[in-house]
Amino acid sequence: MMHVLFYPCREAARLIDLRRDAPLRIDQRARLAVHLRMCDACRAFADQIDTIETAFRRRAAAGEPALPTSPGLDAAARERIRTRLRGGA
Amino acid sequence: MDGDAWVDAHADALFRYALTRLRRREDAEDAVQETLLAALTAKRDFRGDSSERTWLIGILRHKIVDRIRADARTPVVAESDEAMDWCGETGNWLHPPKAWQGDPGRLAEDGEFWERVRACFAGLPDRQAQAFALRVMDDLPADEVCKQLDITPTNLWVMLHRARTRLRDCLERTWFAPAGGASP
Numbered sequence: 147m148m149h150v151l152f153y154p155c156r157e158a159a160r161l162i163d164l165r166r167d168a169p170l171r172i173d174q175r176a177r178l179a180v181h182l183r184m185c186d187a188c189r190a191f192a193d194q195i196d197t198i199e200t201a202f203r204r205r206a207a208a209g210e211p212a213l214p215t216s217p218g219l220d221a222a223a224r225e226r227i228r229t230r231l232r233g234g235a
Numbered sequence: 236m237d238g239d240a241w242v243d244a245h246a247d248a249l250f251r252y253a254l255t256r257l258r259r260r261e262d263a264e265d266a267v268q269e270t271l272l273a274a275l276t277a278k279r280d281f282r283g284d285s286s287e288r289t290w291l292i293g294i295l296r297h298k299i300v301d302r303i304r305a306d307a308r309t310p311v312v313a314e315s316d317e318a319m320d321w322c323g324e325t326g327n328w329l330h331p332p333k334a335w336q337g338d339p340g341r342l343a344e345d346g347e348f349w350e351r352v353r354a355c356f357a358g359l360p361d362r363q364a365q366a367f368a369l370r371v372m373d374d375l376p377a378d379e380v381c382k383q384l385d386i387t388p389t390n391l392w393v394m395l396h397r398a399r400t401r402l403r404d405c406l407e408r409t410w411f412a413p414a415g416g417a418s419p
């Protein structure tokens with residue numbers, strides 16, 4: 147039966163993510179390989195997750211903060227922290 | 236180095252690091268203050284074999300994790316599962332992903348792209364964002380993230396899957412294929 151081999155994309159997408167964080171079992175690997183061969187959408191999904199994570203890693207490797215810098219501390223908070231560090235209340 | 240000099244040299248960087256992970260300004264401000272106070276007390280432990288900034292970030296990470304754990308103990312409203320709306324009842328794509336154009340190497344340097352990433356990241360539920368920040372931005376091993384967040388691996392996998400699915404969906408809509416937009 148088709149659906150035995152070709153389980154839903156929901157499960158394929160779950161495994162595509164999961165393999166980044168844990169080794170897949172051998173049957174999971176085999177079923178995912180079959181699914182990816184037959185499904186353009188999940189192949190695109192896998193590439194996109196790769197694209198996102200690669201971008202984050204390169205950003206980190208370049209020593210850039212992962213996300214754009216928000217404005218820093220505001221003046222009031224800065225003053226509050228200074229006071230606390232000087233031993234004030 | 237004294238407290239004032241630390242505030243000048245490091246407070247903004249510490250604050251941004253904390254804000255990405257804690258997401259509320261007041262929480263991030265408190266974490267910075269706790270970090271610098273702890274650093275002041277522990278000054279003699281600083282050995283100078285790492286940079287001062289690295290040492291402070293290390294302390295800050297502990298303060299952040301303490302806060303996340305404290306948060307996790309207060310009951311939270313169950314996070315809705317709309318991240319999984321992408322598949323219908325059959326479990327297949329409602330809007331099948333199509334290949335993105337462009338080179339990830341270029342994306343990493345594209346400031347506008349990261350603005351979108353930040354906007355998408357801001358839309359994640361807190362716990363998913365924290366898991367994603369530790370696992371992907373800080374590149375910690377999965378078991379280390381579990382330890383820090385005090386959650387099971389299964390829990391972590393579910394959160395990361397939802398976070399990635401949401402980020403992907405958001406970036407596809409707002410960056411890769413904006414309706415009528417002119418982005419690459």
Ligand SMILES: [Zn+2]
Binds near residue numbers: 188
């Ligand atoms: Zn599929």
